[in-house]
Amino acid sequence: KSGFSLVMNHPACVNEITLSLNNKNARTKALVLELLAAVCLVRGGHDIILAAFDNFKEVCGEKNRFEKLMEYFRNEDTNIDFMVACMQFINIVVHSVENMNFRVFLQYEFTHLGLDHYLEVGDPALP
Numbered sequence: 001k002s003g004f005s006l007v008m009n010h011p012a013c014v015n016e017i018t019l020s021l022n023n024k025n026a027r028t029k030a031l032v033l034e035l036l037a038a039v040c041l042v043r044g045g046h047d048i049i050l051a052a053f054d055n056f057k058e059v060c061g062e063k064n065r066f067e068k069l070m071e072y073f074r075n076e077d078t079n080i081d082f083m084v085a086c087m088q089f090i091n092i093v094v095h096s097v098e099n100m101n102f103r104v105f106l107q108y109e110f111t112h113l114g115l116d117h118y119l120e121v122g123d124p125a126l127p
Contacts, residue, residue, distance in 0.1 A: 014039060018052040019059060021069065026076050030085035037085075037092045046096055070113040090115070 006013070020032045036052070039045040050065075057065045069086065076082045094106045110116075 014048050014052045015055045018049075018056050021056070021072065022060070026079040026082040029072060029076070030079070030082040033082075033085040033089040037089045040089075040092050040096055046093070049093065064109070064113060066109060066113060070110070070115060070118075074114075074118055 014036075017032060017035060021029050023029060023032075036049055040049045053065050053069075056062070056068070060068055062068060069089075073083065073086045076086075090110060094103060094110070097103050097106065
């Protein structure tokens with residue numbers, strides 16, 4: 001509990017954790033997403049997570065927020081643990097906000113990055 005409190009009070013810590021999504025190990029990425037989802041559910045955590053992904057976008061040269069996350073989601077399709085953690089994280093980010101307009105905006109961000117299409121079609125290489 002005290003460790004989580006320290007993380008919540010130090011936004012640069014959450015930024016560094018978010019940057020760990022660039023790790024090659026899918027299990028590490030899944031654990032990062034599970035931790036970020038937990039942060040998102042705590043009061044004030046949602047804003048911290050969005051700020052961390054804004055920082056990620058800047059540091060990694062993304063055109064759109066969550067771009068790399070969606071890239072990893074599409075490319076790690078053989079790792080079920082990562083895919084589940086990713087979908088749980090996305091659901092928590094989108095649905096843990098009260099403001100319906102903001103929720104729709106967040107849904108659009110993921111739709112714009114191809115999430116809906118990927119979930120409907122899946123891997124185009126599969127029959």
